[in-house]
Amino acid sequence: MTDFSDDLELALRLADAADAQSLPRFDAADLKISTKVDRTHVTDADLATERAIRALLADERPGDGIFGEEFGVEGSTHRQWIIDPIDGTANFMRGVPLWGTMIALAIDGVPQVGVVSMPALGRRWWAATGSGAWTTTDASPRRVTTSAVASLDEAAVSFQSITQWADAGHLPTLLRVADRVWRDRAYGDVYAYMLLAEGRLEMVAEFDVKEYDIAAAVPIVREAGGTFTSFDGADTISDRSSLATNGILHEAFLALAHPLTTN
Template sequence: MTATPAAADLSRDLELALRLADAADAQSLPRFDSADLQVSRKADSSHVTDADLATERAIRDVLSTERPDDGVFGEEFGAEGDTHRQWIIDPIDGTANFLRGVPLWGTMIALAIDGVPQVGVVSMPALRRRWWGAAGLGAWTATDHDPRRIEVSAVDSLDDASVSFQSIAQWTRAGHRDQLLRLADRVWRDRAYGDIYAYMLLAEGRIDMVAEFDVKEYDIAAAVPIVREAGGRMTGFDGAETISDLSTLATNGVLHDAFLELLHD
């Protein structure tokens, strides 16, 4: 088993990740709700904007100077370099929101060491919010005020749980529509907050579960250290401890096994 990096070592990586988020915000926010935003479609029919491309380039430019020996895996320009230490980037998570002028989008930056995300930063500049975490260093958020530490909820009953499920269509395509309906019938409250924002609500204790399908590593890697350092748990839908499962189940930890049992009953 690979040893967990020392918190002191990760603090330097976290500091860099926060500066990467600054560079990303400088590219993405001026293009948000812009009348001349350039939008095209990728091979999988998903949208990509000029802001997605410019934001990822800005992050890669900083990394090429400050971490030239590290690998990079980004949504727009793929993977290159070492996989032992790999920066995983989603330049704009929530591109559909971004291009429609909906402020629920953000940049996700993670450092994975031997495949395990150890550092994560999520920046949502249209909301003037940022979250970050690293193994052994806690989970934090900030707006215009001093950073504050965050933690997941202590809700211990499904009857009292508030959950986010991404979308009905997504669960249906994955063959789990019946499980979604069972989930909605069982919990106190169900909403589709969507994309990375739902995971940050979980880390802050606002909701108690997030689950989605058809996700890539860059869709969730940055959330992993934040949720785990906030006291939560993230696995694949089958309970596997991996970010390569193409699905994710994130909870406050207390309810994780109960959600797994409910969703697989």
């Protein structure tokens, strides 16, 4: 098995550099906000954070490629760092602390290293293939694992947003899932995946996601014991959808979401 310890150490330092840019701008009175071509928002903090990550990568991994939300793709796609400088920009610009930087290293499209840093919460999660999933607050790092819940009746899920599911044509599916499980909430963005990795949820699913929206969460969820696929069950981060579960219930959620194709 490939040793990704050096890459993980770098990813954690990239997160430090990102936090140094993003956190001082959080809830700032002079935060600069503009609208991109796709009508989503971007702040000066998004741009500065991605620039800081790219600068460090240029110094330490000049042969690696980068795929970032704000400045696109450059270099190799064999070893590619996939970056979302601020996942949850809408929260960031409204002063809601549920946002974070997502940093992943993918080898031939498969995320092998992932770091999620949410400095407004004082939280960070990380994983590398074969090394487990970890988190820390002010104390020592502790390993995280997905839950042992084995029944849909006892499962808690995060659906991200009603509009997202409706736009994807899956609102009836969402209602079917909500009716079947114990509890449904829209925690939103990357935080929901981290709650899943910590065993506090059993399913997270969303649509219209790019690689940088989910890549860093993939190794964290998988190393915590969970399963991460597209909404249709494919092992890819390029399908514009996601289904992450505690692993035990993955097939049950797929069957619930796609009853006509799985029966």
